Amino acid sequence: MATHIEEGRAMKGKDIACLLIVAAQIVWANSALADAPGQKVFEARCNGCHFRDGFGTYTLAMKFGSPRADLTARTDLEPAYIRQVVRRGLINMPAQTRVEVTGADLDAIVAYLTRPRSAP
């Protein structure tokens, strides 16, 4: 479904309309899957850009390649680094205010993105 991310910079011939359709679809798919509290907070606060085909995911794929694009699949994110990016922003990602992403929200997001996972 998200083939253009795998293609990264090579997605020149992609049908734009299809791409945007796919983008909207995945916001929902993620919402339907929400169960863990941290996942819910991530989806409420971060999914505007960091759902699978969102602006954030797409930008990361363009800059660093697809393995680093989907934050929810990453296993290399350190808590301190997540906190810094959320509060200070990164490249074109705006920093998140403490009113919108509260301290408790940020704790939950960190817990979700650094949750223990079995090896693939």
Place this chain on the structure above:
Amino acid sequence: VLPPRVSARNFEKALRALAGVVGDSWVLSSEDDLRPYRDNYAPGDVASHVPSAVVAPASVDEIRGALKVANQYRVPLWPLSRGKNLGYGGSAPRMSGTVLLDLSRMNRILEVNERAAYCVVEPGVSFFDLFNALQGNKIPLWISAPGNGWGSVVGNALERGIGQSPYGDHASKVCGMEVVLADGSIVRTGMGAMGNSAMWPLFRYGFGPSWDQVFMQSNYGIVTRMGLWLMPEPEASIVMTMDLPEEGDLEWIIDVLHPLRLAGVTQNNPSVGNVIRLAATLSQREQWFKEKRPMPDDVIREIAKALKLGWWHFDVRLFGHDEINEVNARLVRDAFAAHTSVEFKVRKWKRGEPIMQSGTSLPGTFALQIVNWRGGQGGHMDFSPVSPPTGAHAMKQYRMARKRYEEFGFDYSGGFTLGERHLNHISMVLFDRNDEEMTRKARELYRLLVKEAAAEGYGEYRTHLSFMDDVAATYNFGGNSLLKLNEAVKDALDPNGILAPGKQGIWPRTLRKDAR
């Protein structure tokens, strides 16, 4: 940074009093807490728009409490619904030292009426929130989202934002507001003034002067709730996409589209964009062209070929009963067939199929990708004058703007959104904030574009914080009589000048002399 003419001691006292109103945790003043409120896409003048603190009330009562403190200590407040007006200043204030009044916590959807097709929302509700609430509850009403779905429904309508659905002129769908004035009084506009009328979100005018428009793009009050009309889900839609190959095609495209738009054959405002506008949402400039100079035509043609686009790309979206859509589609096809052999690509949708295929304006953030065009830390400003809806005006504006963009070293990225009786030319100055020279040129280019457009009678309909005085000065009939009226209203409603000083070029009496 402090507000003008407020001592450090009094500012400290004001912050303590504000904390007494909203609670300690909702007054922010540390450097770390303020940084995220700076304009993330600032055209090189971050220091001109730095807040001194943030107050985040959760209710109308708390807003009134904050206003009392602000009046007592003469501390200015900059209300923001969600602060996502990216490209126009984000959550930053016009004047450094202003305290931000962040209304994000007031995020309730107060009512959705399916039968009468409206909602009543607070300022903290985002397009994502409203969309998810409607879809999650299977309510067959559609929102009209702008490019940035992260933003506030209320804030976007107040700034007269646009979407691509038939309800895309968001300000025109507002029906009734609750507004807290600088003195703390609460006004309900239109039928809301009756107190017991069910007509508040249904009939716009009420009795006497109509105030909804007066609270848009102004600094006269704090909007705490808004009635907004929503589009009933249609039976079907047809999205017709067209790509035309020549730069000169723009003129006849507008002339063919306009009668169709005026007659209601197409109900949304089609937007005719150039190759670079689309390429910038999907790729970075260096993929196509390594040089710093503006992209030459042959490279633009290569991009168009690779992305399967024309020089100009647009779509016509038809919503309603299936049979009527089919007739309208034929009218559109026939009108274009008289000028070109290029055919529309057609996508059809019927109720029950996934909404993302319907062609309505769904919330997303993908459009923000444009800031990556030049690489580095991206920034963008929109130049958006309005003109009469003719091909000749479109072509004249396009040539004027493209020439200047290229003189200053930028690619022209933009398009023309066609309304029933106006054409809105929106082009984007995309720059890399790490490049000081480029950022300075972006500012210079913008000022020149505003000035030259105004000389031809083309006025901006919104602008970044840094250029509000420039644009206000172009609306100068009768010795700036409109600005004088705006200032007279400002002084009457807000004698201490505490609400959003300088917004849209409207300065309170207390600061007017210094501001000029």
